[in-house]
Amino acid sequence: xxxxxxxxxxxxxxxxxxxxxxxxxxxxxxxxxxxxxxxxxxxxxxxxxxxxxxxxxxxxxxxxxxxxxxxxxxxxxxxxxxxxxxxxxxxxxxxxxxxxxxxxxxxxxxxxxxxxxxxxxxxxxxxxxxxxxxxxxxxxxxxxxxxxxxxxxxxxxxxxxxxxxxxxxxxxxxxxxxxxxxxxxxxxxxxxxxxxxxxxxxxxxxxxxxxxxxxxxxxxxxxxxxxxxxxxxxxxxxxxxxxxxxxxxxxxxxxxxxxxxxxxxxxxxxxxxxxxxxxxxxxxxxxxxxxxxxxxxxxxxxxxxxxxxxxxxxxxxxxxxxxxxxxxxxxxxxxxxxxxxxxxxxxxxxxxxxxxxxxxxxxxxxxxxxxxxxxxxxxxxxxxxxxxxxxxxxxxxxxxxxxxxxxxxxxxxxxxxxxxxxxxxxxxxxxxxxxxxxxxxxxxxxxxxxxxxxxxxxxxxxxxxxxxxxxxxxxxxxxxxxxxxxxxxxxxxxxxxxxxxxxxxxxxxxxxxxxxxxxxxxxxxxxxxxxxxxxx
Ligand SMILES: [Ca+2]
Numbered sequence: 001x002x003x004x005x006x007x008x009x010x011x012x013x014x015x016x017x018x019x020x021x022x023x024x025x026x027x028x029x030x031x032x033x034x035x036x037x038x039x040x041x042x043x044x045x046x047x048x049x050x051x052x053x054x055x056x057x058x059x060x061x062x063x064x065x066x067x068x069x070x071x072x073x074x075x076x077x078x079x080x081x082x083x084x085x086x087x088x089x090x091x092x093x094x095x096x097x098x099x100x101x102x103x104x105x106x107x108x109x110x111x112x113x114x115x116x117x118x119x120x121x122x123x124x125x126x127x128x129x130x131x132x133x134x135x136x137x138x139x140x141x142x143x144x145x146x147x148x149x150x151x152x153x154x155x156x157x158x159x160x161x162x163x164x165x166x167x168x169x170x171x172x173x174x175x176x177x178x179x180x181x182x183x184x185x186x187x188x189x190x191x192x193x194x195x196x197x198x199x200x201x202x203x204x205x206x207x208x209x210x211x212x213x214x215x216x217x218x219x220x221x222x223x224x225x226x227x228x229x230x231x232x233x234x235x236x237x238x239x240x241x242x243x244x245x246x247x248x249x250x251x252x253x254x255x256x257x258x259x260x261x262x263x264x265x266x267x268x269x270x271x272x273x274x275x276x277x278x279x280x281x282x283x284x285x286x287x288x289x290x291x292x293x294x295x296x297x298x299x300x301x302x303x304x305x306x307x308x309x310x311x312x313x314x315x316x317x318x319x320x321x322x323x324x325x326x327x328x329x330x331x332x333x334x335x336x337x338x339x340x341x342x343x344x345x346x347x348x349x350x351x352x353x354x355x356x357x358x359x360x361x362x363x364x365x366x367x368x369x370x371x372x373x374x375x376x377x378x379x380x381x382x383x384x385x386x387x388x389x390x391x392x393x394x395x396x397x398x399x400x401x402x403x404x405x406x407x408x409x410x411x412x413x414x415x416x417x418x419x420x421x422x423x424x425x426x427x428x429x430x431x432x433x434x435x436x437x438x439x440x441x442x443x444x445x446x447x448x449x450x451x452x453x454x455x456x457x458x459x460x461x462x463x464x465x466x467x468x469x470x471x472x473x474x475x476x477x478x479x480x481x482x483x484x485x486x487x488x489x490x491x492x493x494x495x496x497x498x499x500x501x502x503x504x505x506x507x508x509x510x511x512x513x514x515x516x517x518x519x520x521x522x523x524x525x526x527x528x529x530x531x532x533x534x535x536x
Contacts, residue, residue, distance in 0.1 A: 047101040047190070051082035054189060059182035064088050066186065071101065077133040078124065079103070084186060088178070093170050095142040095179040096120040099190050102136075108187065108195035109137035109476060110176060110221065112202015112209040115152065116159050116367065117144020117171060127203035127227055127464035129476035137476075138195065140183040145170025159367035163375055172400040176200070176209055177217045197483065201476050203227035203464040204428060211402035211436075214417050218410040223479040227420045228428040228464050231402035231436060232331065234393060236428065237368045238386050239322050239331035240348075244362030245382055246317045247351050254311055257304035259340035259350070262315065265294055266336045276520035280460035280469050282509075283517045284335040284423050284430070291315040318349060325387040329397065332431040338424040343462035348426040361427070372396050405439035411452040416482050418454055418475050418489055422461030424468070430457050434514060454489050455514035458496050470498035470507045489513075495529045510534055 054069040069084040081098040088094070109132050111121040121141040123132045132139060145168075146161040161167040170178065180198070188194045200221045202210045207229030214224050215231075230236055247253045254262065266289050267279060274282035281287055296306035307315070323330035338344020348360045355363060362381075369381040373392050386393060410417060421433040437455040444452070460469025473496050478489040490513035498507035507527045509518045512534035524531035 047082065047099075048080075050190065051084075051099075051101065054082075054084055054186070057189065059086060059185045059189075063090065064182040072098075077130065079133060079136055082190060084190075086182060086186065091166050091170065092146045093142060093175055093178060094120075094147065095140055095183055097183055097186050098123075098139045099187065100136040100138065104138060104191060105136045106193070106196045107135075107137055107480070108184070108198040109139050110180065110183075110198065110200045111139055111141035112176070112200065112206025113141065113144045114202075114204050114206050115364070116148070116156060116161075117142075117175075117205065118146055118148025118156065118161070119143055121202070121206065126466075126472070127206075128201060129225070129474040131474050131477040131480075132201075135477070135480075137199075138187055138191075140179060142175040142179045145175045157363040157367045158377065159371040160377070162367075162371040168372070169399060172396075173212050173216065173402075176213065177220060180220055197222045197480070199223045199225070199476060199479055199483075201225040201227070201479075202229075205230055207231070207428065208233055208402050210417075214407060214410050214415075215402055215404045218407070218413065218415060221415060223416045223418075223483045225418045225420070225475045225479050227475070228422065228425050229402075229419060229433060229436075230428050232432050233400050233402065234329040234397045235322075235331035235403075236432070237365050238324060238329050239333070239429075240361040240365035241369060241381060241384055241386070242322050243318055243349060244359050244365055246314050247349065247359055248357060248362060248382070249310075250357075251301070251308070252310045252314045253351055254307070254314065254339075255304065256340065258307060258311065259345070261294060261304065262291065262307070263338070263340040265289075265291075266339060270336060274459075274517060274519055275522060276526060278520075278526060281335070281337045281423065282459035282469075282519070284337065284459075285515075287336050289319075289336050318345070324390065324393065326390075328390065329386065329393060332429060332435055334426055334429050335423055335431060337460065338462065338468060341424075341462075341468065343466040344424050344468075345426050347462055372400075403436060405436065405443040407440055407444060407452055411444060411448050414451075416452060416479060418456070418479055418482075420456050420458065420473075420475060422458045422463065422465075422467060422469070422471065424460055425463045427463040433457075437514060450488075456489070456494075456511045457514055457517070459509070459518065461496075470496040470509050472497045472499055473511060 048071055051069050051071050054066050057066045064086050066084050066086045072081050072083050074080040080101045082101055084097050086095055113121045148156055184194050198221050200210050200213050207226040208231050210224045210226035211229045211231035213220050269289055270281045270287035271277050273286045291312045294307045296302045296308050299309035301308035318334050320333045351357050351359045366381040369384045370377055370379045373389050421430040423430045440453055441449045461467040461471040465471045478492055481487050482489055494511040495508045497505045500506050508529040510529045510532050512518050516534040516536045518532040519535045521531050
């Protein structure tokens with residue numbers, strides 16, 4: 001559900017909530033250095049000259065047209081690309097391909113979108129792996145099946161595209177699957193060979209799309225990186241609606257002072273459960289916090305030093321599970337931690353004046369309820385009861401849900417899946433991603449799961465990136481190593497890193513394969529990964 005670009009009043013709101021969303025440009029370099037040019041200048045010149053000649057060519061038997069192809073000069077960290085855009089003639093699905101004119105590594109990185117899509121993903125956004133550039137992948141990304149012309153405003157969140165069945169089908173499950181064959185065809189036209197390997201990486205809705213590939217189109221990719229994957233999208237929207245209804249009532253919400261009170265109280269109980277008081281709860285599964293410890297005497301709001309019963313109910317709503325009748329759709333709630341931070345509960349949960357008192361969870365779920373479920377722009381999401389819409393929920397879920405734990409087909413062909421989630425993500429809950437991993441393990445068994453899937457939780461990290469904890473790790477490179485050299489990501493001594501504005505590492509922790517977490521040794525530099533062990 002990440003928000004790629006924002007403008008106007010909403011931009012201001014997002015700046016206040018999550019500076020990293022807008023500080024993304026140039027932030028994804030990770031200190032990596034582009035490799036030396038591998039191809040001869042002669043080849044490069046040929047490709048440069050060839051690039052614009054692709055304009056007007058057709059793909060997929062004439063059903064896809066390349067409507068633009070042009071050279072774009074290198075701009076760090078990006079290499080020089082032939083950038084082409086192509087459109088499907090019978091729908092509004094479009095894709096963009098970026099083809100390195102020098103030193104192509106022979107491989108494809110397909111990029112998943114974010115939020116309600118409507119534009120091409122940008123590999124410079126921090127949720128993507130820096131090896132996309134340093135290893136010179138060709139990339140493809142789609143518009144999700146429709147174009148949204150402009151930054152995410154009220155119209156973007158309204159998601160009216162979902163009233164169109166073709167756009168709905170593309171957005172929910174088909175856009176990448178449909179774009180892959182003509183995308184590979186364009187690569188073949190340009191380079192004279194198809195990609196030797198095809199990988200997929202995406203976060204948030206792009207993580208949902210990653211799981212959609214793993215579950216429904218397991219032949220499409222050799223390796224799939226699913227960051228903060230919103231695969232349980234139906235349960236997620238039920239939970240978004242439930243929480244946003246609660247926090248939108250002014251008496252229920254927590255002002256800044258009460259958010260800080262709660263955050264301090266949570267840390268006092270849960271911070272050192274991982275061996276270190278660092279403001280990061282690295283073992284959230286052991287944090288059984290109860291907000292009633294902060295109850296105002298009598299339960300009414302008597303000031304910033306306590307929480308009223310209504311405010312305690314809000315905390316309980318955010319952190320507790322929800323399920324529709326018969327359990328068809330469910331969600332496990334959110335972890336404690338970063339309750340007073342812009343990249344914690346501030347990012348998706350707390351209401352914002354610039355959003356008319358709504359929250360980002362509410363903005364997204366209002367659009368979902370109105371355009372996907374009720375298909376009525378005047379419908380009041382505050383009155384929505386999903387139990388009264390179960391047939392429609394089932395129909396949309398058949399298209400949209402990417403929560404199937406049966407990865408037998410992915411396992412059978414030897415493809416791999418890496419799951420990753422920040423523990424303080426308030427859009428895609430780390431609990432939900434862990435629950436999905438557990439369900440895969442229950443379905444495939446431990447041995448086949450280990451062959452195919454690994455999950456890494458990033459302590460103190462918010463949605464896709466940012467937060468108190470170290471948030472960067474090149475999972476595309478980890479995936480390529482797993483697929484091509486047979487070394488699982490968990491055996492690659494990977495580290496999460498926090499980077500300063502210049503790209504230097506300021507904090508590092510080992511990646512621990514779930515259910516292990518990084519425990520401090522009790523001695524040594526707290527910012528060095530060597531001072532931590534992965535323990536269960
Ligand atoms: Ca800690």
